[in-house]
Amino acid sequence: MRKALLLVLVLPRLDFGQGMVSRGVPALPKPKASGRQFPATFTDVAAVSGLRAAVVSGSAHRKYIIEAMGTGVAFADFDDDGWTDVFLVGGTRFGGAAGSTNRLYRNERGARFVDVTAKAGLTREGWGQSVAAADYDGDGLVDLFVTYWGRNVLYRNNGNGTFTDVTAKAGLAGEGDRWGSGASFLDYDRDGDLDLFVANYLVLDLKRTPAPGSGEHCKWLGLPVFCGPRGLPFASNLLYRNNGDGTFTDVSAASGIGAPQKTYALGVLAADLDEDGWTDLYIASDSTRSLYYRNNGDGTFAERGAYTGLAYDDNGMEQAGMGVAIADYDGDGRLDIAKTNFADDYPNLYRGLGKTGYTDRALYAGLGLYPQFVLWSAIFADFDNDGWPDLFLSAGHIFEQVARYRNPRLLYWNLGNGKFEDVSQRAGAGIAAEHSSRGAAAGDFDNDGDLDLLVMNMNEPPSLLRNDNRSGHHWFQVKSGVGARVTVEAGGRRQTQVVLSQSGYYSVNDQRAHFGLGTAVVVDVLEVTWADGRRDTWRDLKADRVFTALKGQR
Amino acid sequence: MKMALLLVLQSLVESGYQYFARGEFGEARKHLERAVAAQPKSFEARFLLGAALVELGDPAAAIVQLRQAHLLNPEHADARKLLAAQYMAARRYGQAAALVDPPSDEETYLLAIESRHRAGDGARAFELAQQAAGKFPKSGQIAAWLGFQLQFAGRYEEAKARLRRAMELEPELPLAYQTMGDVLLKEENFAEAAQWLQRAAEKMPGDVETLLSLSRALTETGGVQRAIDLLRAAPRDARVHLRLSRLYFLLGDEARARDEAARSIEMREKDLLVSRP
Numbered sequence: 001m002r003k004a005l006l007l008v009l010v011l012p013r014l015d016f017g018q019g020m021v022s023r024g025v026p027a028l029p030k031p032k033a034s035g036r037q038f039p040a041t042f043t044d045v046a047a048v049s050g051l052r053a054a055v056v057s058g059s060a061h062r063k064y065i066i067e068a069m070g071t072g073v074a075f076a077d078f079d080d081d082g083w084t085d086v087f088l089v090g091g092t093r094f095g096g097a098a099g100s101t102n103r104l105y106r107n108e109r110g111a112r113f114v115d116v117t118a119k120a121g122l123t124r125e126g127w128g129q130s131v132a133a134a135d136y137d138g139d140g141l142v143d144l145f146v147t148y149w150g151r152n153v154l155y156r157n158n159g160n161g162t163f164t165d166v167t168a169k170a171g172l173a174g175e176g177d178r179w180g181s182g183a184s185f186l187d188y189d190r191d192g193d194l195d196l197f198v199a200n201y202l203v204l205d206l207k208r209t210p211a212p213g214s215g216e217h218c219k220w221l222g223l224p225v226f227c228g229p230r231g232l233p234f235a236s237n238l239l240y241r242n243n244g245d246g247t248f249t250d251v252s253a254a255s256g257i258g259a260p261q262k263t264y265a266l267g268v269l270a271a272d273l274d275e276d277g278w279t280d281l282y283i284a285s286d287s288t289r290s291l292y293y294r295n296n297g298d299g300t301f302a303e304r305g306a307y308t309g310l311a312y313d314d315n316g317m318e319q320a321g322m323g324v325a326i327a328d329y330d331g332d333g334r335l336d337i338a339k340t341n342f343a344d345d346y347p348n349l350y351r352g353l354g355k356t357g358y359t360d361r362a363l364y365a366g367l368g369l370y371p372q373f374v375l376w377s378a379i380f381a382d383f384d385n386d387g388w389p390d391l392f393l394s395a396g397h398i399f400e401q402v403a404r405y406r407n408p409r410l411l412y413w414n415l416g417n418g419k420f421e422d423v424s425q426r427a428g429a430g431i432a433a434e435h436s437s438r439g440a441a442a443g444d445f446d447n448d449g450d451l452d453l454l455v456m457n458m459n460e461p462p463s464l465l466r467n468d469n470r471s472g473h474h475w476f477q478v479k480s481g482v483g484a485r486v487t488v489e490a491g492g493r494r495q496t497q498v499v500l501s502q503s504g505y506y507s508v509n510d511q512r513a514h515f516g517l518g519t520a521v522v523v524d525v526l527e528v529t530w531a532d533g534r535r536d537t538w539r540d541l542k543a544d545r546v547f548t549a550l551k552g553q554r
Numbered sequence: 555m556k557m558a559l560l561l562v563l564q565s566l567v568e569s570g571y572q573y574f575a576r577g578e579f580g581e582a583r584k585h586l587e588r589a590v591a592a593q594p595k596s597f598e599a600r601f602l603l604g605a606a607l608v609e610l611g612d613p614a615a616a617i618v619q620l621r622q623a624h625l626l627n628p629e630h631a632d633a634r635k636l637l638a639a640q641y642m643a644a645r646r647y648g649q650a651a652a653l654v655d656p657p658s659d660e661e662t663y664l665l666a667i668e669s670r671h672r673a674g675d676g677a678r679a680f681e682l683a684q685q686a687a688g689k690f691p692k693s694g695q696i697a698a699w700l701g702f703q704l705q706f707a708g709r710y711e712e713a714k715a716r717l718r719r720a721m722e723l724e725p726e727l728p729l730a731y732q733t734m735g736d737v738l739l740k741e742e743n744f745a746e747a748a749q750w751l752q753r754a755a756e757k758m759p760g761d762v763e764t765l766l767s768l769s770r771a772l773t774e775t776g777g778v779q780r781a782i783d784l785l786r787a788a789p790r791d792a793r794v795h796l797r798l799s800r801l802y803f804l805l806g807d808e809a810r811a812r813d814e815a816a817r818s819i820e821m822r823e824k825d826l827l828v829s830r831p
Contacts, residue, residue, distance in 0.1 A: 023674070024671070024672070024674030024675075024676060024677040025676070025706070026677070026706060026707045026708075027707075028707065028708035029707070029708050029709060172727075175796070221674065222648055229591055264824060289819070289822075304808075304815075306798075306799055306800075306816045306818060306819065307796075307799035307800050307801065307802070307803040307808075307811035307812065307814070308814035309800060312796065313794070315766075316766070316793035316796045316797060316818075317793075318790070318822070344674055356803065356804050357800070357803060357804075363708075363740070364742070370707065
């Protein structure tokens with residue numbers, strides 16, 4: 001009998017009998033605290049600031065997976081007045097729901113936000129998903145691309161407080177309805193204008209989708225839940241080349257992006273991952289391998305996630321990836337990637353090794369404390385201005401019947417030694433508050449020199465978490481352009497960031513690259529490498545201000 | 555008539571058992587299948603047929619017979635254990651756990667710990683391992699499983715103590731060596747991890763988990779080519795191909811890396827078939 005008992009020692013756990021993969025991992029013990037005081041405190045000021053409308057996204061009794069995925073948010077300065085505005089993607093419910101629209105809030109000098117959705121021409125009901133923000137037409141104004149389960153929409157910023165739906169005119173209407181998930185503008189051909197990548201999650205056909213609990217992919221821990229993503233048909237991703245005249249051409253097939261990958265794509269980021277000067281793409285995939293499309297520099301891409309270490313966990317298993325963030329968290333000059341995953345798993349912290357790919361350092365870094373949470377948005381941001389990017393993670397379960405639906409947010413403080421300290425319960429009520437959150441973005445909405453947070457909560461108003469940072473550290477913000485790689489040298493340290501049109505989960509961070517400088521009062525060197533590969537350098541710039549970097553100025 | 559049937563049945567079960575005892579499982583199967591056909595409600599015939607099917611490597615058919623045997627005699631501990639083990643082999647961990655939890659003896663504790671662990675109920679697995687360690691302090695396997703649970707929970711020092719105890723009690727227990735290697739991998743003590751994993755690999759030749767861990771330890775200590783050689787001799791497995799692809803890429807051979815990655819992806823795709831509503 002003993003022989004029979006030992007047949008199955010240490011087999012990997014594979015949850016093919018349910019819609020989402022997970023690893024059943026436990027919470028790791030908290031390491032000894034550093035003893036240092038985290039100096040930033042977050043307070044939810046959404047209501048007093050005027051962000052009072054709930055973001056509609058599915059009903060309480062979720063029958064289909066679309067009702068669980070939530071939406072993205074954006075911090076972006078649409079009227080170019082120097083104050084970052086707020087855009088919230090709206091979802092809906094089957095049968096419709098009052099108040100279900102995207103919303104644009106104009107920032108009134110950091111004191112309050114005014115809902116200008118209708119005036120801006122942005123009222124739209126539908127299953128909104130993500131938002132990407134960038135100046136696609138080169139007129140100096142931030143435009144918007146919003147993905148839908150349905151038809152995606154490109155809004156051109158008219159510069160007078162209004163937007164125009166130019167989707168069809170731009171050639172982005174596509175054929176039929178799709179489930180657009182993450183999206184990102186990028187200059188993949190380095191011709192100076194921004195092209196567009198659009199991920200598609202899966203094919204959701206309500207007539208062909210089994211009822212909750214009705215199949216092997218419609219259960220979670222043995223209980224009936226909505227089906228998917230496993231078991232539902234795959235979709236392919238899209239790449240559109242900007243023609244430079246306000247229109248785009250679908251180059252999905254020619255570029256290799258459209259090749260079937262059999263993955264469920266969600267969060268997207270576009271950055272030069274292999275440091276060859278060409279912008280690549282990384283896509284977090286739900287319950288399947290994540291994708292790394294390397295830009296070959298000739299108009300084509302090669303998918304190389306598996307052998308660069310970015311596709312699976314360190315045990316070679318699929319994960320249910322959600323959101324992605326990128327930063328040089330360890331100060332070695334290379335970009336690293338954080339990825340969030342579904343519950344019963346750890347997030348990933350892929351440390352960049354240069355030409356040899358990535359290695360997952362999440363557990364070593366101390367990120368294995370809360371596997372019970374479903375994590376969505378990941379944001380690298382230096383909240384205490386000490387020069388080391390911290391990590392914010394939004395959380396919220398999707399199955400109310402089997403787990404706590406509302407969770408606190410997670411905030412990990414970068415200790416500057418490759419490790420993070422969990423400060424989630426000592427960073428103010430705004431972080432500790434429990435919601436079922438999805439998209440999130442960081443930005444300095446009140447222009448006080450520290451980074452605040454905007455968080456989407458399912459069927460609730462968003463959270464606007466004002467950061468009151470008492471560190472006294474200095475800072476420096478750089479306004480450049482999407483796709484730029486911005487490096488500052490100050491106080492003997494070199495920090496690098498990339499400006500993204502979308503990251504985290506479906507969301508847009510303030511596109512002013514924000515650097516904490518610690519005690520340094522001068523930026524010795526600022527270097528901006530633009531999306532088209534050109535580079536400009538500035539020297540000896542005073543701290544504690546927003547600096548506008550113009551291409552070719554230096 | 556009834557007596558004659560019983561005699562036939564008895565004779566078939568007896569001959570089936572004899573073949574089983576001699577390791578002639580194919581012959582045993584033939585006799586026992588006839589016994590089951592003659593008397594579908596014979597616990598002995600079902601149980602022995604299930605056991606023969608296990609030995610013949612047909613777990614799906616074994617489960618059918620063992621489930622019937624269990625229904626005919628729910629109190630029979632060996633039938634319950636063997637059925638639970640087959641459920642685990644078939645990755646039906648929840649069903650396995652339901653058969654053996656709460657556990658009663660050392661074997662059911664072992665099955666319950668492992669099935670709970672694999673079903674994602676780490677808290678219960680840990681609780682059972684701790685309980686079992688109190689009840690069976692001389693069991694090397696129990697000590698090894700508690701060490702495994704402690705390792706899984708990130709309690710590395712406690713894990714190492716338990717694993718050392720397991721090795722004292724049962725020096726040939728592969729799980730203890732493998733888990734010790736994994737603890738050291740997590741502590742980034744790669745050289746020492748490689749030594750323990752090498753010993754585990756000698757005790758469990760062809761065990762994919764051990765080989766993957768060992769390849770990682772070798773890679774981190776500069777032995778990329780050794781790791782490749784090790785994995786090229788390993789059983790074909792999606793994760794072995796994935797690891798090989800990573801290693802070839804580290805050596806700068808992107809073409810082979812791509813090939814190995816493609817094999818790994820292809821092997822996984824059978825699990826991603828689209829359901830039909």
